[in-house]
Structure formats: C-alpha cells, structure tokens
Amino acid sequence: MASTSPRSLPAFAVEVQDLRKAYPGSNGAPAREALKGVSLAIPRGSIFGLLGPNGAGKSTLINILAGLTRKTSGQVRVWDKDVDRESREARGAIGVVPQELNFDAFFTARVLLEFQAGLQGVPVRERQTDALLAAFELTSVADLRVRALSGGMRRRLMVAKALVHNPPVLVLDEPTAGVDVELRQSLWAYVRRLNQKGTTILLTTHYLEEAEALCDRLAIIHEGQVVANDRKTTLLRRLDTKRVQVRVESGGPTLPPALAEQGWALTAPHLLEITYKPSATALGPLLAALQRHGFTVADISTHEPDLEDVFLKLTRRG
Ligand SMILES: Nc1ncnc2c1ncn2[C@@H]1O[C@H](COP(=O)(O)OP(=O)(O)OP(=O)(O)O)[C@@H](O)[C@H]1O
Ligand SMILES: [Mg+2]
Incomplete structure (x- = not known):
C-alpha cells in the first residue's frame, strides 16, 4: 500500500527499461519473443493507454508488471519498487484486472473480495468490501456465487477485486471487452473518478474511442516493440x-x-x-x-x- 509521504511520491508510477520476454517454444518450436526491448515510463497520475493489435505483447507486459509472468531480461519498477528485488512492495502498489476473467466461481462476491483483501494483507478493520460492492453496483448480488453473476457483473467484480488494497496503480487489461454500452460508460466514469483522486491508470483496449475518451498518454506496441509513445494530442498531430x-x-x-x-x-x-x-x-x-x-x-x-x-x-x- 502507498503510505509514502507526498514528498517522496515517484514521478513515474511504472518504469520499464529494455524489457524482453521470450516464451519457450513447445514441442521443439523456437522460443517466441513477445517483448523485444520495451521501454516505457508511465507518469504518476496519468491515464495511460496501451494499444496494439492482437498478439502485440500488451498482456505479457501487464502480467510482468503484476508479477504473474517472469520477464526474460530488463528492469521493471512499480511505484519505485523493483519487481525482482522488492517484489512484495511492487505487488502491493498495483491492482490488476486481467484480460481473462478467472476466479473461483464457488465463492460469493463478498467472500471473494474478503479473501483477496486477506491475501493482500489488509487488516480486517481496514477492509472496504461493502463500499466496493456498492461502488460497482454489486450490493444486491453480494451473496450470490460468482457463477450466478452475469458477465458484466463479473467484470465489475474483477475491478473491485483489484482495488481491495487501495493500490496507487490500477491496471486494466481490456476492461470493457464484451461489456454493454451503459456499463462501459459507468466503468469509464469510475476510472476517471479514481484517477481524479490520484490513482494512476494503465489500460489496454481495442476500442480506439475508449483510448480517445479516457487516456491522456498513449503507447502503441507492435510485435513486441513500442512504435509510438506520446501525449494523445501530439500523437494525433504527428x-x-x-x-x-x-x-x-x-x-x-x-x-x-x-x-x-x-x-x-x-x-x-x-x-x-x-x-x-x-x-x-x-x-x-x-x-x-x-x-x-x-x-x-x-x-x-x-x-x-x-x-x-x-x-x-x-x-x-x-
Ligand atoms: N503463456 C504463453 N506461452 C507462449 N506464448 C505466449 C504466452 N502468452 C502469450 N504468448 C505469445 O506472446 C505474444 C504476445 O501475446 P500477448 O497476450 O501479450 O498479446 P496481446 O497484445 O495482449 O494480444 P491481445 O490483444 O490479443 O490480447 C503472442 O505471440 C502470444 O502467442
Ligand atoms: Mg492481451
């Protein structure tokens, strides 16, 4: 959790330098280089969009930030913490909503959030389960098993789950894929409010209008390399x-x-x-x-x- 004083807040919420990832090939196939030397700095307080075609390496990058995938080489710092040497602190500073919705469908929504808070080491008296359920309009289904929730409800629950430890950096991998128009608007509004309160947001999206509406900076990644990284307005003028x-x-x-x-x-x-x-x-x-x-x-x-x-x-x- 970010308990740093304002004086020591990092200039960049995330810093990635010369990041490489090669997935080993299966059945004798050659290794697949998903990231080929990516360098990025995400300014604290921004809503940063990561764009790129299918297979560009966006989820690989995000999973490395989240500590879910091991990098091959390069440096990664989250909230000024090195993901290798200070992995616990780095993980505590980030909340990730993965592209694939994967959670134990036998838990209820409320238990899932409590469980996640426990995993993140949030003391019981500091938990915000009810507030999160309310913020994502899940109060009425809080005691249903996750498998009984609709796809859109599950996605909202995933965002709530990423926020249980109040991380200063929130990463959303395709947050609105398969989400209806109304829910998309309410997710955008929520993301904007979080950002206004100081959370740095990193999101990937295939909806360019989403990037245009939400992000102030954008990077485009293509075949494992950053091909553009600029303020949105500069990119458009470019x-x-x-x-x-x-x-x-x-x-x-x-x-x-x-x-x-x-x-x-x-x-x-x-x-x-x-x-x-x-x-x-x-x-x-x-x-x-x-x-x-x-x-x-x-x-x-x-x-x-x-x-x-x-x-x-x-x-x-x-
Ligand atoms: N676990 C894995 N094992 C082997 N190869 C992988 C693995 N995960 C991803 N890859 C490969 O790495 C490359 C980048 O994949 P990644 O999922 O990062 O792309 P993406 O930009 O998120 O794409 P999408 O827009 O489709 O979500 C692809 O070629 C993919 O096949
Ligand atoms: Mg992806």
Whole structure:
C-alpha cells in the first residue's frame, strides 16, 4: 500500500527499461519473443493507454508488471519498487484486472473480495468490501456465487477485486471487452473518478474511442516493440496529414495536369480530393489553384486524422 509521504511520491508510477520476454517454444518450436526491448515510463497520475493489435505483447507486459509472468531480461519498477528485488512492495502498489476473467466461481462476491483483501494483507478493520460492492453496483448480488453473476457483473467484480488494497496503480487489461454500452460508460466514469483522486491508470483496449475518451498518454506496441509513445494530442498531430474534398459546380470533366501534379484527384464527377501536409501547405493556395483552372467551389469537407489512422499507419502489416 502507498503510505509514502507526498514528498517522496515517484514521478513515474511504472518504469520499464529494455524489457524482453521470450516464451519457450513447445514441442521443439523456437522460443517466441513477445517483448523485444520495451521501454516505457508511465507518469504518476496519468491515464495511460496501451494499444496494439492482437498478439502485440500488451498482456505479457501487464502480467510482468503484476508479477504473474517472469520477464526474460530488463528492469521493471512499480511505484519505485523493483519487481525482482522488492517484489512484495511492487505487488502491493498495483491492482490488476486481467484480460481473462478467472476466479473461483464457488465463492460469493463478498467472500471473494474478503479473501483477496486477506491475501493482500489488509487488516480486517481496514477492509472496504461493502463500499466496493456498492461502488460497482454489486450490493444486491453480494451473496450470490460468482457463477450466478452475469458477465458484466463479473467484470465489475474483477475491478473491485483489484482495488481491495487501495493500490496507487490500477491496471486494466481490456476492461470493457464484451461489456454493454451503459456499463462501459459507468466503468469509464469510475476510472476517471479514481484517477481524479490520484490513482494512476494503465489500460489496454481495442476500442480506439475508449483510448480517445479516457487516456491522456498513449503507447502503441507492435510485435513486441513500442512504435509510438506520446501525449494523445501530439500523437494525433504527428500524422500531419489532412484530406479535403471539394465539390465543384463547374469545370471540365477532366483534371488539368497542373492540378494533378499538385496532388488533386478527381474521385467522382464534380468531386475533387487532395491529401496534404498542414505543416507544409496551406489550404488557401490549393483552393486558389482550383479557381484559376476554372472550377467554382460549391462545398468543402475536411477529414482530420483520428486515432484509428495513427494506429493503422503504425501497425499495418507487411
Ligand atoms: N503463456 C504463453 N506461452 C507462449 N506464448 C505466449 C504466452 N502468452 C502469450 N504468448 C505469445 O506472446 C505474444 C504476445 O501475446 P500477448 O497476450 O501479450 O498479446 P496481446 O497484445 O495482449 O494480444 P491481445 O490483444 O490479443 O490480447 C503472442 O505471440 C502470444 O502467442
Ligand atoms: Mg492481451
């Protein structure tokens, strides 16, 4: 548990340096390198998103932070504690909601939280079982066995379970996979509230809109390597590309070569399109060129890159 004084709070909630993980191959197959030298620093107080295609290594990284998977090499610190040399402290500083829901389905929700608190060494008088059950709207099912809970309830219970020891770092591996819209919104709201109260959040997600809505920093991991790591806004600007579609009222059926050279393309009758770099080119002169060649602009629509564009550009296969 984080009982550090404000003066000694770490600048980074999690620090990972040159982290490598090779899973041994089975049946004589070669080892599989899931992480190939990952370095990341997660600022204390942030909501940090880890994105990447299936098999990129996200869960491997998270499981190493949680002490569930052994790394092959590299340094990992959680809340300034080395996961090898100070493993108990490092584990106490982190709560992890794993991607796969795995818990003893014969326990009731309440017993499960109590049991977990016991495992984490939380003294009985400091337990917050009822408050957690209430926060995740599980009070009415608290005494049902876990196997009688719906999938969404189980997922909420997993988040509650990760929080029994009040860790300063909460890690959520795909928190809203298979979760309905309403529950997703309420989980987001809960995560934001926790973060406002000081918890650092690390989450992986395949829902880019989730990353856009929640995270202030994002790392994209691809085939075991970090291919981007930046503030969300910087990442979005980084593509430096903008697409503009112009509907014209008049003008010839073909595109004058000078306009084609500039990058304009005729995508449909009366519809012209250009992709340009806002840092190098302004839209005004591009439109002026259209007018010089006898086109009258009727309508303009612009397309700014979103996270999906960034993601695809950085992780496209081949
Ligand atoms: N226990 C394991 N034994 C062997 N290989 C594994 C094991 N766990 C993961 N891998 C391999 O490591 C690579 C990374 O897997 P990982 O689960 O970390 O990816 P991920 O980014 O979480 O993917 P997803 O988005 O599908 O959850 C994959 O090639 C996977 O097959
Ligand atoms: Mg995963």
